[in-house]
Structure formats: C-alpha cells, structure tokens
Amino acid sequence: MAAGSSSNVNENIPVFEYKDINTKPFHVGSFRTAWLEKLKPIDYSYEDKYEENEDADFAKEMGIAPETLDELKAICSVDTLRCQAEDEPLDTNVVPPDPTLQTLIQRKKKQDYKGTLRIDKISRVDHYQDELESLAVGKRPEDPVDLVPEGEIILSINVLYPAIFERFRYVRPHMTLQMLGSHSLVDLRDAICCISDLQVFGEFSNTPDMAPDFISKDHFKSAFFYFEGVFYNDMRHPECQDMSETTIDWAKTRDFPTFHKAKMEDTRFYDLKVKVGYPYLFCHQGDCEHVVIITDIRLAHKDDCLDRKLYPLLTHKHRVMTRKCAVCHVYIGRWLTTNDPFAPNDPCLFCERCFRMLHYDKKGNKLGQFLAYPYVDPGAFN
Amino acid sequence: MPNGKAKDRFLKPLVADYEELLGRFQQTESVRFEEFTAIWRNMGFSSVFYGSLAGNEMREFCHLTLTMAFNYFLPPYSFQIRVGGLYLLYGLYHTQLASPKEKIRIALKDWEQIQKFYQDSVNSQHYDAVYIIRKLIAENAVLYTAMPQMLTFRVKKKPQHHKVCEEFRDRPERVKDLISTDMLQEVANIQGHHERLKASVLERSSIAVTQQDLPARLHSCVLEFLHWQDRHENHGDADHLVYAEEKAQQVESSNRAQLLASIKTKSYGCLAEASRSRRHRQVEMDTSISGTGYIKQAPKYHKSRAPSLKARTNKNLCGEGQSPGFRCKVNNSLFDFEAVDPYNDTVRAVVELIRVVHNVNEWHGTQLLLPEQKEGSCVVR
Numbered sequence: 001m002a003a004g005s006s007s008n009v010n011e012n013i014p015v016f017e018y019k020d021i022n023t024k025p026f027h028v029g030s031f032r033t034a035w036l037e038k039l040k041p042i043d044y045s046y047e048d049k050y051e052e053n054e055d056a057d058f059a060k061e062m063g064i065a066p067e068t069l070d071e072l073k074a075i076c077s078v079d080t081l082r083c084q085a086e087d088e089p090l091d092t093n094v095v096p097p098d099p100t101l102q103t104l105i106q107r108k109k110k111q112d113y114k115g116t117l118r119i120d121k122i123s124r125v126d127h128y129q130d131e132l133e134s135l136a137v138g139k140r141p142e143d144p145v146d147l148v149p150e151g152e153i154i155l156s157i158n159v160l161y162p163a164i165f166e167r168f169r170y171v172r173p174h175m176t177l178q179m180l181g182s183h184s185l186v187d188l189r190d191a192i193c194c195i196s197d198l199q200v201f202g203e204f205s206n207t208p209d210m211a212p213d214f215i216s217k218d219h220f221k222s223a224f225f226y227f228e229g230v231f232y233n234d235m236r237h238p239e240c241q242d243m244s245e246t247t248i249d250w251a252k253t254r255d256f257p258t259f260h261k262a263k264m265e266d267t268r269f270y271d272l273k274v275k276v277g278y279p280y281l282f283c284h285q286g287d288c289e290h291v292v293i294i295t296d297i298r299l300a301h302k303d304d305c306l307d308r309k310l311y312p313l314l315t316h317k318h319r320v321m322t323r324k325c326a327v328c329h330v331y332i333g334r335w336l337t338t339n340d341p342f343a344p345n346d347p348c349l350f351c352e353r354c355f356r357m358l359h360y361d362k363k364g365n366k367l368g369q370f371l372a373y374p375y376v377d378p379g380a381f382n
Numbered sequence: 383m384p385n386g387k388a389k390d391r392f393l394k395p396l397v398a399d400y401e402e403l404l405g406r407f408q409q410t411e412s413v414r415f416e417e418f419t420a421i422w423r424n425m426g427f428s429s430v431f432y433g434s435l436a437g438n439e440m441r442e443f444c445h446l447t448l449t450m451a452f453n454y455f456l457p458p459y460s461f462q463i464r465v466g467g468l469y470l471l472y473g474l475y476h477t478q479l480a481s482p483k484e485k486i487r488i489a490l491k492d493w494e495q496i497q498k499f500y501q502d503s504v505n506s507q508h509y510d511a512v513y514i515i516r517k518l519i520a521e522n523a524v525l526y527t528a529m530p531q532m533l534t535f536r537v538k539k540k541p542q543h544h545k546v547c548e549e550f551r552d553r554p555e556r557v558k559d560l561i562s563t564d565m566l567q568e569v570a571n572i573q574g575h576h577e578r579l580k581a582s583v584l585e586r587s588s589i590a591v592t593q594q595d596l597p598a599r600l601h602s603c604v605l606e607f608l609h610w611q612d613r614h615e616n617h618g619d620a621d622h623l624v625y626a627e628e629k630a631q632q633v634e635s636s637n638r639a640q641l642l643a644s645i646k647t648k649s650y651g652c653l654a655e656a657s658r659s660r661r662h663r664q665v666e667m668d669t670s671i672s673g674t675g676y677i678k679q680a681p682k683y684h685k686s687r688a689p690s691l692k693a694r695t696n697k698n699l700c701g702e703g704q705s706p707g708f709r710c711k712v713n714n715s716l717f718d719f720e721a722v723d724p725y726n727d728t729v730r731a732v733v734e735l736i737r738v739v740h741n742v743n744e745w746h747g748t749q750l751l752l753p754e755q756k757e758g759s760c761v762v763r
Contacts, residue, residue, distance in 0.1 A: 013490050014528040022533055031490065035526050038493055049520045058516055062509060072509055076517070078476045080419040083428040095433040100425065102395030102402075107433040130438040137482060158534060172534075277533025295534055298527035303482045 014276060014297075022277035025228050028181060028297060029270035032153050035299055045150050046302040133315045141307035148306045153181030155269055156296040159192050161318065161378075162288050173318035176295070180311050185225055185232050185264040189282070191312035196288040198376045205337075205372035208360070223284035225264060225292070227274050229257060232264040243283060322379035325351035327358070332377050340370035349375060392446055396430075400470065401547050403427065404454060407466040408550065415510040418469040428477040444484040447474050449531055452486060453544045456495055460552035464499060465511050472514050475523050485525040486518065492530070548691055561604045561735070570597040603734050614697075 012030040014023040042049060059069050095108040141147055160174040177191055197217040204210060222240045225232040231244035248259045274280070274294055282290040300306070305313055322332045326348050333349030340348060342358050350358065359367055403425060410417045422428075431444070451474055454467030471486055478484060488496065496515075503511040518524060573596060593599065689697070 015491055016529075020531070020533070021537060022535060023529060026528075031528060035490055038490075039526065043519055043524075044526060048522075054516065054520045058513060062504065062507070062512060064509060068509070072513055076415050076510055076513055080416075081422055081428060081473050081477055083423050083426045093433070096426070096429050099429070101427070101430055102398045103392070103430050104433065106391070106395045111433055133438070133441075134482075156532065276528050277535050279535050293533075293535055295532045296527060296529070298487075298525050301485065301525055302522050303485075 017275065017278075022275050025273050025275045027271075027273045028153060028155075031297065032151070032181065032270065032299070036151050041150070044299050044301075046306070132317065136305035136307075136310055136313055138303055139305045139307050139310065141309065146308040148180060148300050148304070148308055148311075150300065152300045153269070154298055154300050154304060155179045155181065155294055156315070157188065158293045158295050159282065160291040160293070161320075162194065162196065162290055173320065174316070175314060175318065176316035178305075178311065178313040178315055179269060180300075180308070181269045183311065184266070184268045186234060186236065187312055189223055189225070189234060189264065189284075191314075192282065192290065193381045194284070194288060194290065195376050195378050195380055196285050198380065199285075200374040200376070203371050203373060205359075205366060205370055208335075208356070208372065220285050222286070223264070223282065226281040226283075227272055228280075230260045230262055232262050232267055234264045236265055243286065317381070319382050320379040322377050322382070323349055325349055325354050327351070327354040332379070333375050336373045336375040338371045338373075340372075341368055342370070392443060393450070396447060396450055399425075399427075399430065400451060400454065401550075403470065404463055404466045404547075404550060407469075408462060411462070413462055413465040413508055413511065415469055415514065418466065418473075422473055427473065431477065431479045441480045441484060444474075444478040444480040447478070448484055448486050450544070452488075452530065454550070455499075456492055458546060458552055459550045461499075461502070463550040463552075465503075465508070468511060468514060472518060475518065483523070486523055487525045487527045487530055489527055489530045548694060561600050566597050566601055569600065573597060600735065606734075 012026055012034045014026045014031065016022070017024045036044075055069060055073075059066065064072075095104050095111055099105050099108055155178070157177050157179060158174045159177065160172060175193075177188065179188060179191075221234065221237050222243050223234045224242075224244050226244075231248065233242050233244055234240055235242075242261070244259070244261060248261070251259055276294050276297060278293065280292045280294075282292045284290075305311070325331050325333050326344065328351060331351035331353070334352045335350045335355040336347050337343050337350065337355075337359070338347045340346065340359075343350075355372070359370065359372070361367055403421060406421045406425075407418055410421070430447070431440070448471065451467060451470045455464055455471060456467075457464075459467065475483065475486060500512065500515055503515070
C-alpha cells in the first residue's frame, strides 16, 4: 500500500519498544540534530521573546488586522481563566468548600482525615530531600564561558544502589544525576558515589591508627559501563584493567551476539546509542554492580541550571539509614569487630570513641583478642 | 521521583474531571477559546491545584496534570477535542501553583502531529488556537524531550495506558486511508499506462484483464461510504450532502488539507470553509452580530444524543486490531474471507471494494462467491 506515509521511519526519533516502559535504541547526537532541525533557534533559546515581535509575526502569518489582534489577545489572556473575582482573598492551601471536581472531592477527604490526626512530624531530612531537586534550578554562572549552550542535551540518569534487599525492592533506592550531552562517561563515573569506593580492606586491630590511608577507590580503579552491547572501559590510569575482557570471552563461547569494547574517556553522551528507560550496567571495584537507567533526554531550557561547573548535578538521592554504635547509640559506627569477647554480639559496631575506650588502654595497647575492621556506613553520603 | 501509589490515586479523579470538561466543550460544538473559558470558570477548574499538597507533591501533581492533559492533544481524538486539549494545557500551565512552573513535555515523535494540527488550524483560520500554540512556545512553556514521560523501567507495575475516551474519538477514517486520493491517482496512472502498453502491443484489444473504470468505481465506493457516514452523523442535513457533492469534483487535486478540513467541518459546526470552487459563495464575516469580529458563527447543528458505547462499537470497526465484521480462514491453499456482519455498512462498503478489486484478478482462477442470502457478504476462494 503506497498510501502509507507513516512507513517513512526515521531511526533517530525515539519510539516505544514496549509502551511506557522503554524505547528502541537511538543515537543521542542524531536525536539532538533532529530536534534542532525541526525548531527555530528562537524556540529553544533562553532569551525572552519580545511580545511585539511575536505579535507582529503572528499578525503577518494570519493576515489579521491589529484591532482583531488586540481583541484576540484580550480573549486569550490568562485572566479569563481566573475563577475568583479579583478582590476576593484566595487561600490556595485549603480546598474550597463544596467542591464539584472529583480531584477536589478526593483531596478534601484526605485533608479532613489529616485534620483528625495528631500533628504528624515531617522529617527534616525528607523535607530537605525534596528540596534537592529545586536547589540548582535557574542558576546562571558568573562566567559566561560556563553557560550551558542553547540546544544542549540534558540527560537524567538513575543509578541504583547496589545491594537491594528482597523486601525493599519496590522502593528502588537510587540517585538521580543530570548530565550534559557533551560530558563523557568518565564524568558520570566520577559523579557516582558508592560506598564500596570508600571501603578499607584489611584487619586493623593491631594498628588502629593506620586505617584511613588505604581506600578502595585508590586501589581498584577499573570500571566499565555497558550500553547496548558495548563495554566502555575506564582506561585513564595505567593500573586500570579491562574488566569486560572476561565477559566478552565468555560470551563468545555461548550463543550471544558479539560485544564490542570502547574507551570510557573517549565517549561522550552524544556518541552513545541507547534506549531510554532501559536498565544498563555500571561495574566497578570488580564486583560492585549498579543498574543505570537513562530516564529522560531533552533539550536544555531556560529554567534549568545553566552553570556547566555544577554538572553532573545531583537531583535525587535516597537516604539510607545509618547504623549507630552498639554502645552509645549516638555516633555512627566506624569499627566492626568479630571474635570480640567484649562485644555483646558478633559482629558488632562501635564508634571511634567507644571502640578505643573498650579495646585499648590508655597507652594504646590492645586488650584481648579480637579482629577489627574499619566500617563505612552506607549512609555516609546522606 | 513520584511515588507510584500517590500517582495512581490522583489519576482517576483527574481523568474524570478532564473528560467532564472536554465533554462539555464537545457539546458546545465550537472551538472558540471563550466557550472553553466559560466552562472552565463554571467548573472552577483553577481550584484543582488548591489544598495543601505537602512538599514535592505539588510539583508532581502539576507534572501529572500536564502529562495527562497532553494525551488529549494528540490523535486519535477529533479536531475539536484536540483543540480542547490545547486549551486545557494552556489553562493548566498558567494556573498551576508550582514554582518555577512545570513545563509541557513534547516528544520528538509527536512533533509531526502537532505541526499538522498547527497547519490545519492556520488553514481553517482558527486564530485563537494558533495564537495559543504560538504563545505557549514563545513563553518557553515547552520542554523538547525524547519521550512524553520519564521512564524508569517499572515493569512489575501495571503500566497505566491512557484509555482513549470513545466519545471524543475522531470518526474512523479507515476506508479513506485505504483508498486515498494519492492511491486513486496511482491506480489511474497505472491503468492508463497499462492501456497504452496494451494498445501498442496488440492491434485489437479484445483481452481486458482490468476493469476499465476501476479508479472511478473505487472512488464511488469511497464517496458512498463518506455519504453514509455523513448521513448517519448529521441526520440528513442538506448542507452536508451538497458539500460532499462538491468534494467529488475536487478529488483529482489531491489536497490533503482540503479533505481534512471538509471532514472537520462536518464534525463541528463552527466554521464552514468553502472549497476552492465555491469560494465566491463563502459566508461573509458578520461583524454586526457579535463583538468578536474575527470569527463567524455558522448556524449550530443540533447533534442528537450520542449513541451508546455498545451501539458505537457495533457501528465502527473495532480499533484494537481484530475487526468483528470479518472472519478469515485459510484452508490449504484456499482463502476464505467471509463477512459476517451484513448489516454493518462499513463492512458492506469494504465488501464492495473487494468485489471491485477482485474483478481484476478474475483470470487467475479465483472465484468470488456472493451468496444471495447474505447481502453484503462475500467469500473469496
């Protein structure tokens, strides 16, 4: 049937692979060009458009007289949408009495119910967490060089926490980062804060003061991203190994399509071919795996944060409960002991002070036989 | 990230409110913004944002309202509903209480549809719709995105598909899509080409494998169907039938906007744009009646009460894929195509088409059985 003009499928237009779940893979850079072709530069610029110019263009296009235009503007102005008289005081915090809209009926029920409860405490941390999103909105840089250019792509990426316990699966704790299209994958890698990077290996009961010197981030620098059949390895440092080697070799022996390799530092987001809404992988420290989902790709807008230096921008981060010291229940645990005769349970958490007080005498000698490991609490990034 | 449960809670009453608003708008049979704002004020729609919504809930709610409203701006809704959707977006964007304002997300795949809509509005001289689209874009109310919503791979949750409200759906145009003017032209061209080749090869053309008047017959089938659709929707309004006659003369000039505009004027009775040949009889602007000089109020048709969902489903071809009017069996190398609903006029029109097309293939040895008992059915073996 030659009549189908819809058969002209442009690959760069993202479409759903599964409706409302994820899209088919598309090239990010080409997506951007596709949008920029379709729009006039003024549509996505940060400047405010002058109303007179806009009106003049409109009148010319439609061929109407100025009086008609004025009338039109009066009719279509926002004031016509106002439901109250101008001088009536308006309290937007309260549902108006006798609501007819279903939304309001439902909301009123909830409001009435809430009124019957005792005062519920809003956690201060939750309150600030909600504010995190709007923290950087509308920020302009002082130096115009740092301004995010018009027509730049902003990606929203969810990086899920590695260990997701069975019963907390529906919550999906994650952190949301906003990145620019011109950033490379190493920028994303550096922005991901995972506590496994801060882990210190080794048993330090004999030398408790030496603990903070070795953190895993410095030791094990390799990492890779996996997007659409390509492994992007971090090869910046000489000690980085190609961790994807094993997987690729294994896949060759099985019935998998061949995977490819690329360098993380050479790949920008514009060069990627990805699906939106589809889970991918980020692996570091050898076995710490994070699921990465690109939730949104769009053109930059006037109200976004326009300071390049602030990107990658953290917009959301799940708060993790911190585990406190078993003794004082006040400070966050820093040491984990096993085989410890002083401890009530095995293993046991101690904060720095309680640990020293219990296990070492005034001169710093070790008392008793135990094993102590430095502990990094998952809530360290809260 | 919006809490999934909260979102579902807000969803149903919100959609109910939208459909109430758009239903009333549909009944006014107009696409004017004033009508829309009258209904808006009547329902007090700005108050949909009132009530203390804690923390981020307000922002999420505003985002949700805009996303849901955007669905009404796209096909398969009729033109009037789409204009209503546009006005709804404009209203919601400006009355929302989140600060900075939540934007309207437009995905790349929908841009074509929106451009077509814009072009149709310009051609039909709907100044307010055009002005509002331009204003929204000029005010930076639009985010140009890849996808209409943020996708987080929530596979386990039942995805909330937007259920298309049947009453707002545009008239099914399947027959017209099947036999479009382009296709008719192509068929005519091919036929002409074939005739010429035949004449050049043979002295006397006694063999006729094609119907000589195939394009004309296809065209008349389509027109008949359109007439039937019109009759059925407007109960014999004379203007429409006359209008459809004029349409017949203009098919050669395959102007898609014209076809669309003509169907649209049948769907809503506000602006009757005369076709090119009847431009001299165009209804003039009547500035004396109303203060708004830029629109002309054509006499409003009284649409009867919309038929029930069951009746409509029986009337139209089912939209989900399987058409209830046809049954198709394949036995060995035979192909049984049986129409089981002879009372469905759409089915009848398509059967007629099949008959016409089949005649082309007669010499292949296929048979077309037309059982006398069931009018409007055929079996092709």
